[in-house]
Amino acid sequence: MKIKCRFFIAILLLAYFTTGTIAFGAANDILSTYESDLSIMTVDATGATESEADAKTDPALEAQAVPPFKVNAKAAILIEANTGKVLFALNENETLPIASITKIMTMLLLMEAIDSGKVNPSDTTTISAYATGMGGSQVYLKEGEVFTIEELLKAVAVHSANDASVALAEVIAGSEEAFVALMNQKAEELKMKNTKFLDCTGLTDEGHYSTAADIAIMSRELLVKHPKIIHYTTIWHDSFRDGKFDLDNTNKLVKRYKGTTGLKTGFTNKAGFCLSASAEREGSKFISVILGSATNAARFSETAKLLDFAFSNWESAKIEKTGLDAGTIKVKKGITSEIPVTFSGDAFVVVKKGSKDKLTETIDMPEIINAPVEAGQPVGVLKIDLEGEQLATIDIVAAKDSPKCTFGLIFGMLFKRWATLFC
Numbered sequence: 229m230k231i232k233c234r235f236f237i238a239i240l241l242l243a244y245f246t247t248g249t250i251a252f253g254a255a256n257d258i259l260s261t262y263e264s265d266l267s268i269m270t271v272d273a274t275g276a277t278e279s280e281a282d283a284k285t286d287p288a289l290e291a292q293a294v295p296p297f298k299v300n301a302k303a304a305i306l307i308e309a310n311t312g313k314v315l316f317a318l319n320e321n322e323t324l325p326i327a328s329i330t331k332i333m334t335m336l337l338l339m340e341a342i343d344s345g346k347v348n349p350s351d352t353t354t355i356s357a358y359a360t361g362m363g364g365s366q367v368y369l370k371e372g373e374v375f376t377i378e379e380l381l382k383a384v385a386v387h388s389a390n391d392a393s394v395a396l397a398e399v400i401a402g403s404e405e406a407f408v409a410l411m412n413q414k415a416e417e418l419k420m421k422n423t424k425f426l427d428c429t430g431l432t433d434e435g436h437y438s439t440a441a442d443i444a445i446m447s448r449e450l451l452v453k454h455p456k457i458i459h460y461t462t463i464w465h466d467s468f469r470d471g472k473f474d475l476d477n478t479n480k481l482v483k484r485y486k487g488t489t490g491l492k493t494g495f496t497n498k499a500g501f502c503l504s505a506s507a508e509r510e511g512s513k514f515i516s517v518i519l520g521s522a523t524n525a526a527r528f529s530e531t532a533k534l535l536d537f538a539f540s541n542w543e544s545a546k547i548e549k550t551g552l553d554a555g556t557i558k559v560k561k562g563i564t565s566e567i568p569v570t571f572s573g574d575a576f577v578v579v580k581k582g583s584k585d586k587l588t589e590t591i592d593m594p595e596i597i598n599a600p601v602e603a604g605q606p607v608g609v610l611k612i613d614l615e616g617e618q619l620a621t622i623d624i625v626a627a628k629d630s631p632k633c634t635f636g637l638i639f640g641m642l643f644k645r646w647a648t649l650f651c
Contacts, residue, residue, distance in 0.1 A: 302520025305440040309513035310576035320441040327494030330430030339454035349378035362390035385460035386475045390429040397428040433498040440517040461490030501527040514538040547575045562599030562630035575620035599632040
């Protein structure tokens with residue numbers, strides 16, 4: 229086989245010297261490819277390794293066995309926002325009424341519509357009679373009034389207005405009923421396994437429920453995927469209806485806790501005082517969820533306790549690698565014998581405070597893979613470890629194609645070059 233291939237290559241090279249049409253480098257690539265085919269053992273590439281971003285989409289991970297302190301609430305959870313890693317949990321999977329925490333999902337669907345271009349914040353909508361009939365916290369919308377999407381979003385994010393929530397639901401889905409179907413669909417998509425929505429406001433207690441873990445999931449989805457929401461959830465005071473109605477943020481941590489970025493309060497007699505809060509300092513982002521606190525003051529103090537614990541003990545690190553050179557990999561039976569590879573993305577890790585400098589990076593990639601290879605195809609992984617524990621991975625992907633080299637392809641290349649010369 230080796231003699232035949234060399235004989236065939238010799239013929240091709242003779243054709244090259246006769247016509248002067250094939251680049252010497254291309255002929256050398258072909259020769260080295262077939263030499264590799266005869267003399268190098270095959271090492272098959274493994275399948276794509278799931279990235280840290282994909283592997284950590286559900287923050288409902290196993291919590292610490294022994295809580296470091298007591299939280300006065302029916303349920304609670306503390307997670308790192310970028311990875312979803314659970315740092316503390318208390319009854320995190322217990323289903324409970326969640327009151328206006330519901331509006332996190334309402335805002336999530338609205339922000340998806342805005343960021344996808346389905347609606348624009350400056351778009352206007354006419355208030356329906358149905359939207360005006362909501363009780364509880366409201367901005368007292370009147371049938372026939374016209375407001376922008378942004379004005380209504382501000383009323384929801386800052387003032388927790390039920391009537392504004394329904395008005396936005398009607399903009400997105402046509403009716404609150406249709407919007408609730410979208411809410412439950414999104415919950416299923418996010419693997420919020422213990423959640424059921426019956427309205428877009430949280431006014432319903434019976435049969436409308438979630439868990440601290442599930443709320444952390446949708447809070448994280450809103451903050452990480454749609455960070456523009458922070459502009460609204462951090463407003464301390466504003467006004468509505470041309471300054472005639474004051475909007476004061478129901479989340480008092482916006483004013484009282486350094487780095488607060490949101491997110492949503494909730495209260496009914498059955499749900500108690502609830503709060504999903506988020507904060508960021510020096511690049512570290514955490515989300516705390518408190519359900520069923522006994523008093524308004526307690527939900528804020530217990531949340532501050534959780535966030536203080538997070539910032540005192542943990543820090544986030546971003547490993548930025550997107551598009552960076554990761555070297556080269558040999559290709560067996562490919563039209564080119566070697567192709568460049570790059571890192572496919574970034575990774576986030578959360579570590580004990582002061583441990584960032586101890587992170588290590590290791591490339592796990594075979595020396596050679598089989599053709600064909602397509603650009604973007606995973607060929608290895610970068611492992612990010614801390615003292616022997618793997619925290620994250622980033623895919624290493626092919627930066628160029630390398631089709632499988634065949635005699636037909638070689639003749640095609642020759643013909644194309646000859647045709648270019650003579651035509």
